[in-house]
Amino acid sequence: MSTRAGSPVGRFLWNFRNHPKRELWFAWWVMVIFYQLYGVLFFLVTRVQPPASPAWDTPMVVQWFNDRHFGLLAGFGVVFLISGLCAPMNALLAYSMRRMSVSRVFGYSYLIMYSLSAIPGMFVMAIAMTVGALRPDRDSELIHWLFDFAFLSFSGTMGVFMIGSLVWLVAILIDKNGVFPKWFGYLGLCNALTEVVVAPAWIFQRGVFAWNGAIAWWINMVVFVTYTVCFIVLLRKMIEREDFGTGPLPDLPPKAERSQPDSVGSMQ
Amino acid sequence: MRRTDGELILFWTLPAIAIIWVSAFFLFPGFLHPMSPTMSTDEVAAFYRDETARIRYSMILFNWFGVGLIPMVILLAMQVRRMAHRTPIVSYSLIACAGGPPTLFLIANMFWLLGSFRPERSPELTQLLNDLAWITFTVLVPYLIAQCLLLALAIYWDRQEQPVFKMWVAHFNILVAVALAPAAFTALTFSGPLAWDGLLSFWVKNIAIAAWIVVMAVVLGQAILRRRVEEPVAA
Amino acid sequence: MTNLQEDSSTEQVDRKAAARFVPGQPDMWVFVLFESLLFTGYFSVYLIGRIQNRDLYLQSQADLDLRFGVFNTIVLLLSSWAIARCVQASREGAYRDALRDAFLTIGFGVAFLVSKVLEWVKEIRLGNTFTSNEFFQHFFFLTSIHLLHLLIGFIVLGVAVYQLWSPARRSQQLVETCATYWHTVDFLWALIFALLYVVR
Amino acid sequence: MSGTFNKRLAIVWLILSAMTLVYVWLDVAVDQNGTLKASTVVTVSAIIIALVKVRIIFREFMEVRHAPALLRRLTDAWVVLMAVCLLGSYFIGSALAS
Numbered sequence: 107m108s109t110r111a112g113s114p115v116g117r118f119l120w121n122f123r124n125h126p127k128r129e130l131w132f133a134w135w136v137m138v139i140f141y142q143l144y145g146v147l148f149f150l151v152t153r154v155q156p157p158a159s160p161a162w163d164t165p166m167v168v169q170w171f172n173d174r175h176f177g178l179l180a181g182f183g184v185v186f187l188i189s190g191l192c193a194p195m196n197a198l199l200a201y202s203m204r205r206m207s208v209s210r211v212f213g214y215s216y217l218i219m220y221s222l223s224a225i226p227g228m229f230v231m232a233i234a235m236t237v238g239a240l241r242p243d244r245d246s247e248l249i250h251w252l253f254d255f256a257f258l259s260f261s262g263t264m265g266v267f268m269i270g271s272l273v274w275l276v277a278i279l280i281d282k283n284g285v286f287p288k289w290f291g292y293l294g295l296c297n298a299l300t301e302v303v304v305a306p307a308w309i310f311q312r313g314v315f316a317w318n319g320a321i322a323w324w325i326n327m328v329v330f331v332t333y334t335v336c337f338i339v340l341l342r343k344m345i346e347r348e349d350f351g352t353g354p355l356p357d358l359p360p361k362a363e364r365s366q367p368d369s370v371g372s373m374q
Numbered sequence: 375m376r377r378t379d380g381e382l383i384l385f386w387t388l389p390a391i392a393i394i395w396v397s398a399f400f401l402f403p404g405f406l407h408p409m410s411p412t413m414s415t416d417e418v419a420a421f422y423r424d425e426t427a428r429i430r431y432s433m434i435l436f437n438w439f440g441v442g443l444i445p446m447v448i449l450l451a452m453q454v455r456r457m458a459h460r461t462p463i464v465s466y467s468l469i470a471c472a473g474g475p476p477t478l479f480l481i482a483n484m485f486w487l488l489g490s491f492r493p494e495r496s497p498e499l500t501q502l503l504n505d506l507a508w509i510t511f512t513v514l515v516p517y518l519i520a521q522c523l524l525l526a527l528a529i530y531w532d533r534q535e536q537p538v539f540k541m542w543v544a545h546f547n548i549l550v551a552v553a554l555a556p557a558a559f560t561a562l563t564f565s566g567p568l569a570w571d572g573l574l575s576f577w578v579k580n581i582a583i584a585a586w587i588v589v590m591a592v593v594l595g596q597a598i599l600r601r602r603v604e605e606p607v608a609a
Numbered sequence: 610m611t612n613l614q615e616d617s618s619t620e621q622v623d624r625k626a627a628a629r630f631v632p633g634q635p636d637m638w639v640f641v642l643f644e645s646l647l648f649t650g651y652f653s654v655y656l657i658g659r660i661q662n663r664d665l666y667l668q669s670q671a672d673l674d675l676r677f678g679v680f681n682t683i684v685l686l687l688s689s690w691a692i693a694r695c696v697q698a699s700r701e702g703a704y705r706d707a708l709r710d711a712f713l714t715i716g717f718g719v720a721f722l723v724s725k726v727l728e729w730v731k732e733i734r735l736g737n738t739f740t741s742n743e744f745f746q747h748f749f750f751l752t753s754i755h756l757l758h759l760l761i762g763f764i765v766l767g768v769a770v771y772q773l774w775s776p777a778r779r780s781q782q783l784v785e786t787c788a789t790y791w792h793t794v795d796f797l798w799a800l801i802f803a804l805l806y807v808v809r
Numbered sequence: 810m811s812g813t814f815n816k817r818l819a820i821v822w823l824i825l826s827a828m829t830l831v832y833v834w835l836d837v838a839v840d841q842n843g844t845l846k847a848s849t850v851v852t853v854s855a856i857i858i859a860l861v862k863v864r865i866i867f868r869e870f871m872e873v874r875h876a877p878a879l880l881r882r883l884t885d886a887w888v889v890l891m892a893v894c895l896l897g898s899y900f901i902g903s904a905l906a907s
Contacts, residue, residue: 128531129463179561186513186558190471190520197466204462213466221470225477233481233513236561237505240411245498252502292640295761296647302757306750309739313658315746320654325647332643350460631880632872638880642887649891653898660902667845675836682829690822693870697814789871796866799825800891803859807832809839809848 130345133198138338140191143184152181154235157257157323161312164250171239171249178239182232189228196220199337202344203274205355206281216273223266231260261307261317268301283354286340297333300326381598384445388591391442394435402432402486408571409508411564418504419497422489429490433483440479446591447472450525453539453597457532464528471524474517482510512560512570518583522551525590543593553582632696633785641793644758648797651754652804655747659808662743667809669744672735677728678806681721682798688717689795692766692788699773699784707784708773714791715766718759725756751801758794765790821869828858849903856895864888 112120122128148155158170171178196217203213238252271294278291306315307322314320347355399405403425413421422429451468485507489500529537529544556567556574567573631638659666695710729752732738732745739749769787772778832855839851867873867884874881 123531126460129459129461132527133463133467180559183513183559183562186516187519187555188516190474190516190518190523193467193470193517193520193524194463196470197463200466200470201461201463217466217470218473221473222477225474225481229478230481233506233510236513237502237509240505240509240561241501244502248498248502287636288634289636289639292636293643295640296643299754299757303750303754306739306746310746313743313746314654315750321651321750325650325654328650329647629875629877631876635880638883642883645887645891649894653894656895656898657902660899660906663847663906667847671845675833679829679833683826686822686825686829689866689870690818693818693872694815696872697818785872792866792871795870796863799862799866800859802829803832803855804895807836807851807855809845809851809855 126350127345127348130198130201130348133194133201134338134341134345136191137195137198137341140188140195141334141338143188143191147181147185151184152178152235154178154231154256154260157261157318158253159312159318160254160257160310160316164246167250167253168242168246171253172242175239175242178235182236185228185232189224192224193221198341199274202285202341203277205283205344205348206277206285207283208277208281212273212277216270216277219266219270219273223263223270226259227263227267228260231256234259257317258308261304261323264301264304268298271295271298271301283352285344285355290336290340293333293336296329300329381449384449385591385595385598387442388446388587391439392587394439395442398432398435398439401428401435403428408576409504410571411505411508411569415497415501419493419500422493422500422504426490426493429486433486433490436483437480437487440483441476443587444472444476446587446594447521449594449598450590453594454525454528456601457528457538458534459528459531464524464531467524468521471517471521475514478510478514478517482507482514485510508570509561512557512575512579515554515557515579518586519551519554522547522554522586526551538597539593543589546589547586550582550586553578633782633787633789637786637789641789644793645797648800651751652800655751655804656808658743658747665742666744669737669742669748670806672732672737673748673806674728674731675806677724677731678802681724681728682802684717684720684724685795685798688714688721689792691717692769692791695769695773696785696788699779700781704773704776704779708770711766711770711773715763715770718763718766722756722759725752748805751805755794755797755801758797762791762794818869821865825862825865828862831858852899853896856892856899860888860892860895863891 122132125131153174158167162170199220200213200217203216204210206212234252234256238249238256275291275294275298278286278294279288304317304322304326307317307319310316310319315322317323343358344355347358349356404421409418409421447468451465451472454465454468455462457464485503489503489507493500525539526544526547529539529541529547532538557576557579559568560570560572560575563569565572568575570576691710691713695707695714698704698710699707729749732748737745737748739746765787769784772780772783772787835851835854839846839848864885867888873884
């Protein structure tokens with residue numbers, strides 16, 4: 107962030123305490139770390155993603171839980187420990203709307219919706235998976251029910267993400283401060299539509315529309331990842347451009363003039 | 375005469391909430407000697423059969439007043455707004471956290487109430503509801519941890535002549551966050567301190583929450599009163 | 610060309626210099642290209658599913674009424690034509706004509722909507738629902754996700770009408786952006802029609 | 810200017826509609842007594858006609874004709890990409906199925 111002299115650690119600590127954009131950078135890094143951890147925990151540790159098949163019979167499901175017993179319990183333990191990280195992340199997204207020329211209503215609505223979405227979209231899933239793995243000797247029909255409960259609450263939490271994306275999209279499109287490029291607003295529509303496309307997961311136990319299907323999961327995942335990568339990069343740009351004013355966000359000066367990127371002296 | 379803005383009313387609901395929570399805590403038969411995860415299916419079913427009334431009444435109390443902590447978190451978020459920050463990010467984050475713990479607690483609460491609704495059902499089902507309730511109740515820590523860490527960070531960053539909260543409040547919040555952390559891993563074991571009836575996951579966690587409420591209520595009250603003295607005529 | 614155009618004024622200088630321009634906000638093209646990529650994904654999944662179960666798809670396809678498909682395609686092409694004329698008229702300052710064309714577009718869109726719903730009703734009467742078989746899963750999925758784009762298109766056309774309505778607004782760029790969206794709805798339908806009704 | 814342009818749009822619409830009617834002919838030609846028959850020729854021509862229509866809509870209705878080279882090439886690339894994906898799915902799927 108800064109090119110002041112000194113050891114990297116000292117520089118980091120100094121920036122952490124004094125950098126004029128410390129709160130923004132803090133939230134941005136929390137967001138990056140959250141998504142990294144999220145990927146590692148869901149895909150590698152607990153191995154609940156890519157999702158198991160809803161077409162399996164009960165013994166297969168029990169076997170699936172047994173294969174992942176420790177990974178599920180430990181992985182979701184870490185999920186329970188760290189998922190508070192999504193609060194600063196949502197706060198940063200809400201801040202981006204506060205910086206726009208739109209009503210405060212947008213930022214607060216988005217903040218509440220996305221804070222709410224973590225409960226059915228992540229916690230309920232994690233709790234159901236944990237309880238499913240908790241007692242391997244439990245009646246296998248009940249384990250199967252927990253399996254359905256977990257995957258459906260994860261994939262089938264739709265409205266908050268859909269309306270949340272739409273709120274952000276409208277804010278971006280009518281914003282005059284140029285906080286985000288308009289194309290990201292239109293991409294938000296693609297993201298909102300994935301939540302429509304996933305709805306058949308509640309209906310089908312097999313095929314491309316099931317919760318592990320080519321359309322309801324794989325294509326949606328591609329859109330979600332594209333969208334997420336875009337907004338992480340764009341939020342970074344927003345923070346670099348932030349001038350703490352209320353008018354249009356200034357553009358970044360060309361690279362050559364930025365040999366000392368927002369070092370503190372120049373900011374004050 | 376200053377306008378009644380109601381901040382103090384909200385603040386003084388806290389002791390009332392605390393008393394109700396403590397009574398409900400003692401009324402629930404499964405807390406004082408926390409139910410062990412090693413209880414057999416039949417023991418769990420018998421517990422819900424024998425203690426139906428106390429489970430129901432205590433959990434109805436919790437259901438009514440479980441969300442009582444939200445005004446306190448919002449009051450804290452408002453204090454954070456007064457700190458020497460350039461953006462409202464930390465107070466937004468606290469607002470984002472505020473609804474989480476009560477919602478998760480309400481889910482646990484519903485599972486307990488469901489368990490006692492038809493205690494004569496198959497013991498397997500009652501055990502499932504009991505597991506869901508205890509796991510949800512024990513792992514509801516993430517937002518509380520985030521709240522503590524965010525408050526600590528906000529206080530560290532609040533460098534002005536008269537900071538809103540003193541530095542020790544930040545250290546105390548870090549300590550509470552550390553005390554809450556082990557509970558997240560409760561599902562890993564049925565016995566020992568990590569189990570949901572164990573020293574770390576039950577006693578340390580719940581005492582830490584209680585201590586946080588008491589201490590933060592006191593410093594919050596001081597901050598609100600100090601501000602009223604400083605700004606006698608609020609705009 | 611009003612206040613909304615301010616931020617693209619430099620762009621317009623470029624337009625005159627090069628005599629080449631991107632119609633509407635270039636940003637909308639990101640949506641067009643991304644969304645057509647997504648639909649290509651849906652179509653590929655459909656085609657692969659189709660080949661693995663050819664007879665079922667052929668039998669189910671026999672229940673479709675090509676007349677609905679052709680009617681819908683022509684109506685949507687008419688609407689595309691109308692909105693293209695609308696852009697042209699608005700560019701030349703003939704806002705009354707532009708408004709008329711915008712309303713024509715909406716009218717054709719509504720005709721498509723009505724005919725689509727009638728077709729669904731007919732299929733459901735025949736006993737072909739979303740859960741009947743694989744072909745009808747794809748049929749109802751593709752037609753309804755497309756219809757959703759059409760419904761969003763009505764909002765988009767609403768923006769175009771709003772822009773054309775008052776002399777205080779009339780941002781040519783926004784009108785062109787809206788038209789670009791509407792054409793996307795049209796060409797996606799051209800593909801869906803070929804894949805659902807004609808492919809064997 | 811307006812007259813020529815509108816005439817051009819009308820012709821484009823006529824061509825696109827005519828291409829739609831080709832489908833009807835394809836549809837009638839391939840079926841025997843109302844039973845639908847699998848046909849690679851029909852499938853491939855249907856996909857190609859649709860993509861040609863898409864390109865015409867790009868070029869004429871969406872005015873890519875007047876757009877900078879980047880957008881012209883990009884849209885053409887997209888049409889090719891869609892063709893590759895759709896025909897590829899069809900042929901690779903057929904190869905795997907048989």
